Amino acid sequence: MSTARANRITPYLFMAPAAVIMAIALLYPLGFMVYGSFRDWDPSQSIGETEFVGFKNYVTLWFDPAFRESLSVTLIFAFSVVTAEMILGVGLALLLDRNIRGMSLLRTLFILPMMIAPVVVGLMWRYMYHPTVGTFNRTLKSMGLEGVDWLGQHALLSVIIADIWQWTPFIFILALAALQSLPRSALEAARIDGATAWQQIIHIKLPLMMPVLVVTALLRLIDAFKVLEVILVMTEGGPGLSTEIVALRISRTATEFRELGTAAAMSNYLLILLLLFTIGMFTLTRLQEARAKRLARQIQEDE
Amino acid sequence: MPEIRLDGLVKRYGNVQVLHGIDLAMHDNEFTALVGPSGCGKSTTLRMIAGLEGVSEGEIYIDDRPVSQLDPKDRGLAMVFQDYALYPHMDVARNISFALRLQKRPKAEIDAKVREVAEIVGLTDFLSRKPGALSGGQRQRVAMARALAKDSDIFLMDEPLSNLDAKLRGQMRAELAIMRQRVQKNMIYVTHDQIEAMTLADRIVVMHGGYIQQQGSPAELFKSPANKFVAGFLGSPPMNFLSSTLAMEGDTLFAKGQGFNIAIPAEKAKSLGRTDGAVTLGIRPSDLNHDPNAPDETALDLQVQVSEYIGAQSVLICACGSANVTVELKSETPIALNETLRFAVRPEAIHLFDDKTELAL
Numbered sequence: 001m002s003t004a005r006a007n008r009i010t011p012y013l014f015m016a017p018a019a020v021i022m023a024i025a026l027l028y029p030l031g032f033m034v035y036g037s038f039r040d041w042d043p044s045q046s047i048g049e050t051e052f053v054g055f056k057n058y059v060t061l062w063f064d065p066a067f068r069e070s071l072s073v074t075l076i077f078a079f080s081v082v083t084a085e086m087i088l089g090v091g092l093a094l095l096l097d098r099n100i101r102g103m104s105l106l107r108t109l110f111i112l113p114m115m116i117a118p119v120v121v122g123l124m125w126r127y128m129y130h131p132t133v134g135t136f137n138r139t140l141k142s143m144g145l146e147g148v149d150w151l152g153q154h155a156l157l158s159v160i161i162a163d164i165w166q167w168t169p170f171i172f173i174l175a176l177a178a179l180q181s182l183p184r185s186a187l188e189a190a191r192i193d194g195a196t197a198w199q200q201i202i203h204i205k206l207p208l209m210m211p212v213l214v215v216t217a218l219l220r221l222i223d224a225f226k227v228l229e230v231i232l233v234m235t236e237g238g239p240g241l242s243t244e245i246v247a248l249r250i251s252r253t254a255t256e257f258r259e260l261g262t263a264a265a266m267s268n269y270l271l272i273l274l275l276l277f278t279i280g281m282f283t284l285t286r287l288q289e290a291r292a293k294r295l296a297r298q299i300q301e302d303e
Numbered sequence: 304m305p306e307i308r309l310d311g312l313v314k315r316y317g318n319v320q321v322l323h324g325i326d327l328a329m330h331d332n333e334f335t336a337l338v339g340p341s342g343c344g345k346s347t348t349l350r351m352i353a354g355l356e357g358v359s360e361g362e363i364y365i366d367d368r369p370v371s372q373l374d375p376k377d378r379g380l381a382m383v384f385q386d387y388a389l390y391p392h393m394d395v396a397r398n399i400s401f402a403l404r405l406q407k408r409p410k411a412e413i414d415a416k417v418r419e420v421a422e423i424v425g426l427t428d429f430l431s432r433k434p435g436a437l438s439g440g441q442r443q444r445v446a447m448a449r450a451l452a453k454d455s456d457i458f459l460m461d462e463p464l465s466n467l468d469a470k471l472r473g474q475m476r477a478e479l480a481i482m483r484q485r486v487q488k489n490m491i492y493v494t495h496d497q498i499e500a501m502t503l504a505d506r507i508v509v510m511h512g513g514y515i516q517q518q519g520s521p522a523e524l525f526k527s528p529a530n531k532f533v534a535g536f537l538g539s540p541p542m543n544f545l546s547s548t549l550a551m552e553g554d555t556l557f558a559k560g561q562g563f564n565i566a567i568p569a570e571k572a573k574s575l576g577r578t579d580g581a582v583t584l585g586i587r588p589s590d591l592n593h594d595p596n597a598p599d600e601t602a603l604d605l606q607v608q609v610s611e612y613i614g615a616q617s618v619l620i621c622a623c624g625s626a627n628v629t630v631e632l633k634s635e636t637p638i639a640l641n642e643t644l645r646f647a648v649r650p651e652a653i654h655l656f657d658d659k660t661e662l663a664l
């Protein structure tokens with residue numbers, strides 16, 4: 001074997017173990033799930049004994065009001081938390097991007113919620129939302145106000161609030177990092193050009209942070225579609241179907257209703273949705289790269 | 304066109320003081336250059352005038368109005384930054400018009416203004432480009448155009464040419480000189496390049512270590528530097544310094560040092576007010592002429608160490624005793640290394656500095 005050829009093969013050799021692990025840990029379960037989604041499958045059966053049903057699981061789901069309800073809950077949940085978190089996170093970053101004494105301590109405190117395990121967050125908020133002994137209602141009552149039926153009537157809102165509490169810091173850190181890497185002198189130029197603090201944000205800071213913000217929002221969105229533990233612990237999807245997000249419905253379909261095929265089909269629906277978002281994100285970065293390349297070429301042509 | 308006055312301006316970062324009481328008045332329609340070596344506080348001074356740095360002590364007056372507490376936007380000035388500080392997400396036209404758009408001027412007026420300044424700096428073909436797609440020189444012009452478009456009376460520039468290569472810098476320097484005649488503004492120009500300062504400025508302010516060393520017209524500073532620092536900073540190649548001792552011989556005062564004994568012209572000797580003691584003798588390379596027949600009392604004998612050919616002229620670095628002396632010589636003069644040549648000193652070009660205070664005598 002020639003040295004050149006050996007040299008060409010070597011990298012693949014080094015990558016092989018990782019590729020094998022990827023295949024086993026990622027592709028195999030994925031393929032298994034896709035395969036299972038075309039079958040009528042009870043957990044007591046091995047997959048070989050199951051019956052092929054074609055697209056029946058997908059079609060049933062498409063017309064299943066409960067699944068549609070859960071899909072719409074998921075969409076509402078994901079888009080409201082991401083919107084609120086973006087506004088709060090970016091807003092906080094804009095407010096706290098300055099050198100005040102104790103700021104680094106404050107920033108550290110801000111990111112604590114993100115580090116707490118989701119189950120603990122769920123338990124904590126369930127306790128705080130408790131109708132009689134919970135922190136919120138006790139506070140409201142001590143001020144002479146009516147208690148709120150947090151996890152009953154306003155379950156989705158309550159769940160959304162908890163998620164915002166936990167994940168705003170994520171946006172905050174990334175926005176702050178983006179903000180601090182902005183060109184200082186461009187902001188100084190804007191100040192001399194007569195921009196007020198607010199105009200600097202609108203005309204300079206936000207547009208320059210935008211690429212980072214878009215990616216951050218997409219990451220958060222993808223994550224919000226898959227949230228499970230916090231809601232499971234807080235409401236178990238109730239009352240009724242009001243907080244039953246798709247991830248939760250998948251786990252219930254598999255365990256309570258014992259319909260693994262349908263659960264798999266549901267997962268695939270979610271997967272497709274997420275894939276669409278991811279592709280969207282990729283196209284966006286691709287477009288930006290292409291534009292940067294075009295600009296670079298333009299410069300070269302000038303010279 | 305306002306008058307800018309700095310009154311005892313002090314800047315401290317924590318307990319480090321970087322400016323020690325700057326007093327300066329810049330007049331109507333005057334081009335002032337702040338020059339000095341790196342770290343001497345030029346940018347800090349300019350940024351304090353702009354309002355980008357706070358004032359620790361002292362006051363800044365624009366037309367007798369104290370402004371040190373005002374926001375940059377309320378001081379009525381425009382600034383060109385060393386790194387241009389363009390808005391990367393706006394095209395050239397929007398970069399130039401940003402200030403006008405913030406002022407909500409009518410669209411037609413903005414368009415006309417953009418075209419006018421783009422014309423001045425020669426950017427008309429690039430108005431729809433983003434800064435990322437421009438070369439360094441073009442970006443520099445955008446920065447200049449943006450500052451011009453504001454129509455403010457005060458124009459601040461912080462080393463606007465320092466990021467350009469030597470050739471482009473020379474070209475932009477010439478364009479700046481032309482632009483300077485077209486626009487009537489009070490300009491303050493920071494540079495560490497004494498050639499830029501000499502060629503562009505009506506008035507040069509030499510700074511060093513947070514102090515103003517001297518200010519005046521380029522010719523004044525060149526002809527009669529106030530101290531050894533200014534003398535050595537302005538002029539290229541820089542002034543030669545030789546240690547010497549004053550001594551009277553008969554009626555004439557001589558500066559005597561290793562390998563030379565040069566007569567001080569009677570007029571200068573009278574104004575010195577001393578006839579002995581250690582002084583530093585300063586002579587610019589351009590004031591030394593190759594002349595084998597020069598009399599002893601106006602001549603330096605120099606041994607050629609290094610010859611740098613730069614075209615029509617060669618710069619020779621020579622030894623005079625233990626000191627080095629730089630001279631300029633027409634390139635066709637044949638010379639050999641280690642050869643000793645005699646140079647005549649123009650008597651009226653002799654500078655003397657006190658050894659301790661370094662002040663001009």
Ligand SMILES: Nc1ncnc2c1ncn2[C@@H]1O[C@H](COP(=O)(O)OP(=O)(O)OP(=O)(O)O)[C@@H](O)[C@H]1O
Binds near residue numbers: 344
């Ligand atoms: N934020 C700061 N904190 C502490 N010291 C500073 C700060 N900014 C500037 N300095 C100090 O102030 C002094 C003057 O700085 P300045 O930027 O005005 O120098 P300069 O004359 O513009 O030099 P250059 O030609 O290199 O730009 C320097 O010694 C610098 O170290």
Ligand SMILES: [Mg+2]
Binds near residue numbers: 345346347461
């Ligand atoms: Mg500087």
